[in-house]
Amino acid sequence: MSDDNEPGHGNSPAAWVAVVVMLIGFTAGTFAFWFDQPLFVWISGGVVVVGLLLGIVLAKLGYGVKGPRYVPKNHS
Structure with missing residues (x-):
């Protein structure tokens, strides 16, 4: 049932780093919003953007x- 043309579903170091950084940003932003800290909400939004850019840069670097x-x- 394996397809050799399978793209890998983003299971790469670039994808993992991007997703983890963006999850941290979303989580921190949620708590900042909950505690009414607008500066930290905006900083967390910046962390999400940095995570996206980090994933793109790592993919361009070959990861x-x-x-x-x-x-x-190999998944067996």
């Missing part, structure tokens, strides 16, 4: 799914 530095793991 994306089809990058030369990414080594897929």
Whole structure:
């Protein structure tokens, strides 16, 4: 049932780093909003944008799914 043309579903270092950084930003922003701290809400929004840019940069550096530095793991 394996397809050799499968893109990997974003299971790469670039994707993991981007998602983790953005999750931290969303979580911090939620708490900042809850505690009525508008400055920290905006800072958290910036962290989310940084996470997105970090994922793009890492993918361009070869850590994306089809990058030369990414080594897929065999799932058996």
